[in-house]
Amino acid sequence: xxQVVVLSGKGGTGKTSLVAAFAHLAAANxxxxxxxxxxxxxxxxxxxxxxxNLELVLQPRQLEAHDFVxxxxxxxxxxxxxxxxxxxxxxxxxxxxIPSAPGPAYARVDEFACEGCAACLYAxxxxxxxxxxxxVGQWFRSVTPYGPLFHAALRPGAENSGKLVTLVKQMARFLxxxxxxxxxxxxxPPGIGCPAISAAxxxxxxxxxxxxxxxxxxxxxxxxxxxxxxxxxxxAVINKADICPQGTQQIERFCHExxxxxxxxxxxxxxxxxxMSSGRPVTAVGGPAARAMCTVWDAxxxxxxxxx
Amino acid sequence: xRIAVASGKGGTGKTTIATGLxxxxxxxPVLFLDCDVEAPNAHLILRPELxxxxxxxxxxxxxxxxxxxxxxxxxxxxxYHAIAVMSxxxxxxxxxxxxxxxxxxxxxxxxxxxxxxxxGVLEAGSTKTGITFAxxxxxxxxxxxxxxxxxxxxxAVRTELFPHALSPEAVEIRDAPPGTSCPVVETLRGxxxxxxxxxxxxxxxHDLRLIVELVHEMNLPAGVIINRDMANDGALERFCVEANxxxxxxxxxxxxxxxxxxxxxxxxxVRPAYGMALRNLFEHIQLLEARGIRT
Numbered sequence: 001x002x003q004v005v006v007l008s009g010k011g012g013t014g015k016t017s018l019v020a021a022f023a024h025l026a027a028a029n030x031x032x033x034x035x036x037x038x039x040x041x042x043x044x045x046x047x048x049x050x051x052x053n054l055e056l057v058l059q060p061r062q063l064e065a066h067d068f069v070x071x072x073x074x075x076x077x078x079x080x081x082x083x084x085x086x087x088x089x090x091x092x093x094x095x096x097x098i099p100s101a102p103g104p105a106y107a108r109v110d111e112f113a114c115e116g117c118a119a120c121l122y123a124x125x126x127x128x129x130x131x132x133x134x135x136v137g138q139w140f141r142s143v144t145p146y147g148p149l150f151h152a153a154l155r156p157g158a159e160n161s162g163k164l165v166t167l168v169k170q171m172a173r174f175l176x177x178x179x180x181x182x183x184x185x186x187x188x189p190p191g192i193g194c195p196a197i198s199a200a201x202x203x204x205x206x207x208x209x210x211x212x213x214x215x216x217x218x219x220x221x222x223x224x225x226x227x228x229x230x231x232x233x234x235x236a237v238i239n240k241a242d243i244c245p246q247g248t249q250q251i252e253r254f255c256h257e258x259x260x261x262x263x264x265x266x267x268x269x270x271x272x273x274x275x276m277s278s279g280r281p282v283t284a285v286g287g288p289a290a291r292a293m294c295t296v297w298d299a300x301x302x303x304x305x306x307x308x
Numbered sequence: 309x310r311i312a313v314a315s316g317k318g319g320t321g322k323t324t325i326a327t328g329l330x331x332x333x334x335x336x337p338v339l340f341l342d343c344d345v346e347a348p349n350a351h352l353i354l355r356p357e358l359x360x361x362x363x364x365x366x367x368x369x370x371x372x373x374x375x376x377x378x379x380x381x382x383x384x385x386x387x388y389h390a391i392a393v394m395s396x397x398x399x400x401x402x403x404x405x406x407x408x409x410x411x412x413x414x415x416x417x418x419x420x421x422x423x424x425x426x427x428g429v430l431e432a433g434s435t436k437t438g439i440t441f442a443x444x445x446x447x448x449x450x451x452x453x454x455x456x457x458x459x460x461x462x463x464a465v466r467t468e469l470f471p472h473a474l475s476p477e478a479v480e481i482r483d484a485p486p487g488t489s490c491p492v493v494e495t496l497r498g499x500x501x502x503x504x505x506x507x508x509x510x511x512x513x514h515d516l517r518l519i520v521e522l523v524h525e526m527n528l529p530a531g532v533i534i535n536r537d538m539a540n541d542g543a544l545e546r547f548c549v550e551a552n553x554x555x556x557x558x559x560x561x562x563x564x565x566x567x568x569x570x571x572x573x574x575x576x577x578v579r580p581a582y583g584m585a586l587r588n589l590f591e592h593i594q595l596l597e598a599r600g601i602r603t
Contacts, residue, residue: 008318009346009347010318010319010347010349011317011318011319011320011347011486012317012318012319012320012486013318013319016511048487049489050487050488050489050492050518051316051317051318051486051487051488051514051515051518053317053510053511053514053515056510056511056514072387090409090410090413092367092407092408092409093408093458094458112493112497112526113497115406115408116387117387117388117406117408117410118385118387118408118410119408119409119410119413122385122410122413122414123413131387154488154489156488156518156519156521156522156525157488157489157490157492157493157522157525157526158489158490159489159490161487161489161490162451189487190318190319190346190347190485190486190487191344191346191347191453191485191486191487192346192347192446192448193345193346193446193450193451193452193453193491194451194452194453195487195489196346197449197451211570212570213569213570213571213572214349214352214353214570214571214572215323215347215349215352216570218347218349218352219347219349222346222347222448225448225449226448226449229448229449230449243563243566243567243570244567244570244571246571247570247571268563268566273509273538276509276510276511277509277510277540277541279510
């Protein structure tokens with residue numbers, strides 16, 4: 001079983017559109033004018049847990065929903081708090097303070113800043129603080145027309161996105177191992193920090209979707225840097241390649257320099273947006289981008305076969 | 309006035325708007341903060357000369373083996389499982405540590421101290437047109453973006469770096485990372501207004517809903533810019549009406565705008581008319597902020 005994670009560094013380069021197309025192509029030879037299409041059974045994961053969009057194009061039917069409880073928040077008992085302010089001095093996240101408002105002074109917690117470290121609890125001489133576990137989101141097991149999907153919804157503003165990413169990936173992995181799926185395909189988050197690293201952990205390949213803008217190239221280099229740092233093989237796809245041909249050449253040069261296999265280039269095509277608006281993978285709609293994605297899919301499968 | 313430009317979905321045009329706004333407000337003292345420390349891009353458009361530099365460290369515990377008795381109190385205290393005690397020996401996992409200092413403060417043998425583990429850097433300078441620019445850059449392979457953003461916000465507003473920090477005319481523009489999790493929260497904390505950039509697609513709308521939920525919870529006044537506007541089913545605008553969010557500006561989907569932005573040109577150079585539109589937008593934001601819902 002192989003696990004492939006799609007990253008980009010920069011957001012909005014087309015990770016989800018490509019993953020949806022791959023899911024569609026993997027399930028069957030739907031595209032009549034594709035050069036060739038190959039079927040493979042796969043388990044899908046949406047690891048962009050704070051902006052999960054894969055479900056909008058794959059029309060999943062939810063089978064299970066589970067609460068995700070992670071991390072804690074400091075809670076002050078105003079009856080016990082003497083307002084001494086020791087908590088404020090030990091908190092390194094500026095998350096607890098004694099407001100100088102008139103009336104009885106007691107500590108208030110800024111729940112957006114609290115990291116649940118409990119430093120205030122350990123330091124409080126009145127034992128006025130306790131920690132409360134946080135329900136920070138939900139995760140789901142669903143079926144799509146193209147295979148099972150594991151996805152999640154982190155509560156806006158919540159922490160622990162990395163843990164939730166790890167959880168949905170693990171669930172997908174178990175299912176894949178139990179049922180001999182040869183591929184787990186993970187739609188990753190943008191960026192290169194906690195959720196992106198959690199998504200890439202344990203992957204057999206990172207597929208980077210980039211675009212030929214100055215920002216796209218800059219962030220491609222950073223995303224590649226992360227995969228390289230963790231020793232994960234990388235392949236790349238250039239999306240919206242014709243928007244800036246010089247930028248595409250620059251990316252090609254970078255790929256050549258770093259020996260990153262370039263699986264293909266995809267032109268800008270409004271059909272991608274239209275497909276998204278009708279809730280379908282673009283390969284189910286057709287057009288220049290869809291045809292290019294078929295070629296990329298073939299190159300991807302070949303690359304996957306060569307991994308060991 | 310502190311304006312945070314956010315979106316939920318990535319690639320909707322946050323940096324385009326944030327840099328365009330900074331350039332349009334040329335007659336005011338502007339501090340630009342690139343808070344997308346995982347994928348910072350605003351410098352590619354504003355092209356500042358970066359002359360200030362500051363490393364961001366996270367304090368991480370280190371064990372004095374001669375003092376440590378292996379009692380395991382530190383491992384019990386740590387809420388992040390960053391310390392384990394195995395056969396009387398303390399093991400620290402620095403990448404899990406949040407740097408809260410509880411283990412150090414509560415060790416009965418005073419056997420723990422801290423060292424600074426580098427997470428990234430802060431850099432600052434000015435652009436040719438006089439914008440003070442500062443950004444954070446997360447080290448490749450590091451997990452935590454939020455502490456860098458937290459430091460960036462404090463570091464950049466010192467008067468030695470931004471001489472107009474205390475001027476009532478000063479405008480701070482924060483370019484937020486995508487998503488709605490902790491780095492976005494850190495960027496929005498302390499802002500006066502959330503300028504939300506979306507696009508009329510199902511992905512754009514889905515993620516706008518999430519960021520709107522967050523700014524409402526944080527009690528921030530907000531408005532929306534519809535980028536890459538084109539014929540659509542009107543769902544995005546219906547949502548804005550329902551959520552009582554003013555649509556402050558629209559930028560149509562046009563290939564030549566996209567091409568010029570991709571090459572690193574600012575919006576105000578691609579279409580100078582947007583300079584005036586962005587100045588009007590700023591005045592609109594000032595009005596909205598003045599009668600904002602903040603307490």
